[in-house]
Amino acid sequence: xxxxxxxxxxxxxxxxxxxxxxxxxxxxxxxxxxxxxxxxxxxxxxxxxxxxxxxxxxxxxxxxxxxxxxxxxxxxxxxxxxxxxxxxxxxxxxxxxxxxxxxxxxxxxxxxxx
Amino acid sequence: xxxxxxxxxxxxxxxxxxxxxxxxxxxxxxxxxxxxxxxxxxxxxxxxxxxxxxxxxxxxxxxxxxxxxxxxxxxxxxxxxxxxxxxxxxxxxxxxxxxxxxxxxxxxxxxxxxxxxxxx
Numbered sequence: 001x002x003x004x005x006x007x008x009x010x011x012x013x014x015x016x017x018x019x020x021x022x023x024x025x026x027x028x029x030x031x032x033x034x035x036x037x038x039x040x041x042x043x044x045x046x047x048x049x050x051x052x053x054x055x056x057x058x059x060x061x062x063x064x065x066x067x068x069x070x071x072x073x074x075x076x077x078x079x080x081x082x083x084x085x086x087x088x089x090x091x092x093x094x095x096x097x098x099x100x101x102x103x104x105x106x107x108x109x110x111x112x113x114x
Numbered sequence: 115x116x117x118x119x120x121x122x123x124x125x126x127x128x129x130x131x132x133x134x135x136x137x138x139x140x141x142x143x144x145x146x147x148x149x150x151x152x153x154x155x156x157x158x159x160x161x162x163x164x165x166x167x168x169x170x171x172x173x174x175x176x177x178x179x180x181x182x183x184x185x186x187x188x189x190x191x192x193x194x195x196x197x198x199x200x201x202x203x204x205x206x207x208x209x210x211x212x213x214x215x216x217x218x219x220x221x222x223x224x225x226x227x228x229x230x231x232x233x234x
Contacts, residue, residue, distance in 0.1 A: 043118075043205045043225025044157070101147060101170065102223060104157040 004088045009109040012082075018075040020108050022088030025069045031092050033064060034102070035073045037084040044087065044104070047073065078112045085109050118226035120206050126232045132194040135229045138187055139208030147207040147223060148181055148191050157205075163189065196233045203228045 005023040012018040024033065035047040048055055048062045050071070055062040061074040075082055087107040091100065119138040127133055139146050147162040161171040166183045174181070178197070183189040193200055207223040 038157075041228075043207070043228055044223075045225065046222045049222075101159045101162050103159070106156060 004090055004105055006086075006088050006105065006108045008106065009111070011111050011113055012075075012078045014080060014112050014114050015077055018078040018082065018110055018112070020073040020075075020086050020088075020110060021070065022073070023070045024088070024090045027068050027090050028092070031090050033062065033068075033071050034089040034091065035060070035062065036087045036089065036102070036104070037082075038087070038107070039081075039084040047086075078110075080112050080114060083110060083112045118206055118208055118224055120204075120226035120229050122229060123227060124230045124232075126234065127196055128234050129197055130195045131233075132192065133196045133200075133231060133233075135191040135193075135204050135206075135231070137189045137191070137206030137226060139189070139206070140210075140224055141187065143208035143210045143224070144186070145209040145223075146183060146189050147209070148189070149205040149207065149225075150202045151205065151228075152202045160191070193231075196231075198233045201231055201233050203230050 003026060010020065032049050032051050034049040036044045037047055038044045047059050048057055050062045050064055052064055052068055054064060062071060064071045073086060085107040087104050089102050118140055121136045125133060144165050145162060148160040149157050150160055151157045158173055160173045161181045162169055163183045166186060178195060179193055181191045191204060205225050205228045207225040209223045
């Protein structure tokens with residue numbers, strides 16, 4: 001699985017958009033970009049994933065560059081409850097019915113300030 | 115749905131004692147994962163099961179660690195004998211291998227609340 005690089009920490013004002021970058025310059029054509037987050041003292045939580053198209057769900061948007069070497073997770077209106085460590089993970093897809101492990105890096109500590 | 119259930123939530127034991135952590139995955143999920151998280155090493159995968167069969171245990175630190183999944187609704191992680199360096203938060207996660215977005219198979223793992231283990 002491709003290696004990812006994320007900033008160690010970021011701050012964001014409450015109500016503003018939080019943009020979390022991730023570099024994955026060695027990504028392969030069949031590898032997806034996943035984002036998870038971990039709120040203090042809780043287990044990680046899936047946010048969103050994508051292959052090459054931009055994706056949006058009720059939690060966030062994922063912008064993947066055309067060359068797929070980097071991506072940005074966007075929380076459109078950050079709240080205090082979004083303070084967490086955000087993990088960007090790149091890994092291959094898998095066959096239906098079988099799962100593969102996720103490799104978590106250090107992630108980005110996002111602090112939403114009041 | 116109750117989500118992934120782990121017990122106990124906290125465990126304090128003395129060095130040399132046996133420790134058993136328990137996990138109940140989400141009903142219908144066919145993959146189960148055990149992770150360990152420490153400040154020094156972050157979140158590490160220990161072992162995972164597909165359809166109750168261990169697939170990759172390369173993350174298990176040593177023979178003192180063992181994991182079983184006797185059926186689709188229960189798994190245990192055992193440490194015998196425990197050592198202070200085993201102190202960590204242990205997470206269990208499960209996955210259906212299908213995903214919930216309607217976009218085909220992908221790896222959305224659902225994590226339990228974790229067990230905080232302290233070995234004195």
